[in-house]
């Protein structure tokens with residue numbers, strides 16, 4: 001690859017349409033993100049057909065805007081990276097089709113990126129020096145994983161959720177409290193002024209010695225039942241307190257499992273990634289628990305935690321450097337696995 005490598009990254013796996021231009025996998029020249037939150041708000045969750053239709057309407061203007069903001073021409077690019085799974089099939093197809101069309105017409109290498117791996121690469125856009133082996137907690141609306149990497153792309157999944165993803169539970173609790181969608185940011189804000197010990201919610205799988213899996217369906221049911229009980233009693237649910245107590249129960253489990261993983265593996269860097277990585281309490285507590293263990297905790301800025309094209313361009317750059325390119329039969333893979341051997 002040339003010394004100066006410009007990658008266009010395209011992300012449409014869920015409800016954000018994004019395109020970005022990244023230099024050498026490290027420097028963001030542009031990162032345009034169009035959120036569909038206002039379209040899905042009134043449904044309390046993402047409606048797949050609405051999401052894919054909106055991606056289709058705006059993908060080309062978003063790509064043009066990313067190129068213009070970066071101040072580069074299509075002929076300056078060295079590759080096109082696209083998130084091709086996991087995600088919503090109709091949404092993924094829009095990005096994959098746009099990426100294939102561009103790669104074909106510009107005669108550029110095309111590279112397929114696993115969306116979850118993409119989240120991890122947001123950390124490479126922070127300017128931090130990152131050394132392998134490393135650990136990463138990826139926690140989003142669809143995933144909760146503790147990953148161990150010996151090198152670029154050499155991913156071992158040490159822990160995963162056995163049921164709901166952490167972000168999904170934030171969204172469901174917010175929906176029950178009529179706080180809108182997505183739920184994470186608003187619960188985060190309300191929790192700041194609440195008392196986390198005002199309610200006691202379960203912390204699942206904490207007792208399983210050495211185990212790094214998660215389970216969040218128990219806490220979800222407990223919080224939903226608590227909201228219902230308070231309403232039946234005719235009480236006004238104290239939003240600050242219930243959000244603080246719920247958030248603490250999720251953050252406690254995430255942080256303790258990360259500490260367990262850090263003690264099992266000898267690494268210098270612990271990375272945080274995914275939409276829930278924007279959570280202020282998780283960021284604070286992870287640092288507080290891991291830094292005394294002589295571990296550097298790297299946390300991307302909030303705008304690089306949620307879905308974006310820059311993280312896909314960064315991950316794509318490192319895949320291209322290792323010689324991977326996709327052929328034009330690259331397809332959307334809604335259930336793409338992190339550990340599957342991929343050569344695209």
Ligand code: KG4
Nearest residue numbers: 140141142167182184275276278279306307
């Ligand atoms: O990574 P992402 O943009 O999309 C997926 O790949 O799922 O993550 C979106 C998730 C949503 O569930 C949203 O509620 C959650 O991230 N989220 C947060 C915060 N900001 C976004 N959760 C907790 N605290 C936040 N500040």
Ligand code: ZN
Nearest residue numbers: 140275306307
């Ligand atoms: Zn995501």
